[in-house]
Amino acid sequence: MRYGNSTIGGPSTLATFVAVYALFGPTFPGIYDKERGIYALFYPGLSFEFPIPDQYTDCCHDGEVALPLEFSDGTTPVTCRVSIYDKSSDKKVGVGKLMDRASVPPLAPGSLYMEEVHVKLGKELYFTVGGQHMSFGASPQDVWTEIGRPCGIHPKQVDQMVIHSASDLRPKTTLCGDYFYNYFTRGFDILFDGETHKAKKFVLHTNYPGHADFNSYIKCNFVISVGEGETEANRGGNKITPSTNWEQVKEVLGECGPAAIQTQGSTSNPFGSTYVYGYKDVAFEVMKNGHIATITLFQS
Known part of the structure; x- marks a missing residue:
């Protein structure tokens, strides 16, 4: 200090x-x-x-x-x-007073900090503060127009999951021309196809301690409503947010198949491996303590 x-x-x-x-x-x-x-x-x-x-x-x-x-x-x-x-x-706080009430300073009008991002699985993201819609198939120009310049652009050098893809008819090579738009200050990444230059995946980060990416991103305050309609899902409590743990996710979405084990090696991540569970249009990266590290959105 x-x-x-x-x-x-x-x-x-x-x-x-x-x-x-x-x-x-x-x-x-x-x-x-x-x-x-x-x-x-x-x-x-x-x-x-x-x-x-x-x-x-x-x-x-x-x-x-x-x-x-x-x-x-x-x-x-x-x-x-x-x-x-x-x-x-x-x-009621200050010199000689107990801290029985301390309020969080108000955010500036239009602040994007902790903005709710509503997810429609397999369709789009909706940013509640700015009112933007970001759908699968969006071009880089669409993204820049809607949510602005990315914090970074990162080429995806290796596609380690291509062997699991049944729908991708391109030659099975680990070399990849896809690239990410990184929005560190908003807590998410967008993956573009290297050939079509269309958005094909969204990665939303929870920024939980104990993950290799902790403090690289702010928390993305996403809300996934599960049900026939968003109103029905909200009324029934069928929502998934960054605070939802893995056991609660299974209560909402049901059981799924075995996890794929993901690790970056003990040198870069002293907390060990994470587990990736897949459902239709969404995959959850789960830490050993049961908290969600990231969710990856895609179209099945």
Whole structure:
């Protein structure tokens, strides 16, 4: 953390109680939580929490602590949590107040962050903020016109799944002229056919920790409604979102065949392999903890 011209925290500068107090200056006595063994020190807009060893809990009663807090053996506790929040007086947070209500700052009008993307399997994506429709078979020009310039363009050098394709009559070679449009800031990729230059797949990312692509994309806030109509699906709860785990997906779509195992090698992905399960028009990449990593949309 940087405050003014100084940095605190990390391996080079531990955020001890004494260091925090020296950097941010005097403040009111904090609050000691006996059940958790945590002493919280508050400043306008942020707070620091410090674990207190059992042998020193007697010196941490509210209003009786001499600041900065140092123990009798000359040591001082190290920060275990930093919270940053709205310091407005009507939020009941700030100097000497418990954080019983902290609101998320409102998004700017038209912001695309966490925009809902409604999926019609085998047909199209619908972006709810901008009102754009993106269908299979769209050209690169269509995509640029509807959702703007991609963050990156990545050629697909190897098609490892071509051997499983029964409908592709082209020679079975791993060399591939297909290419991706990467929209990292919106959480998805579009795969174009290298010969026809038409969109043939959409890859939507959940950005869950424990996946090789974590923090490369923001979360795509997709909604897949399953049923005869979207209204019926929403009423019946037959929806799949980034928060839906694999067991819940099977409750909505039913059981499927065995998984294909996908791995990028232990060197590039220390979390190990993932499992790809296929249904009509959609494939789910599932991590070992049962969370969805990506969904790939295509036309069967």
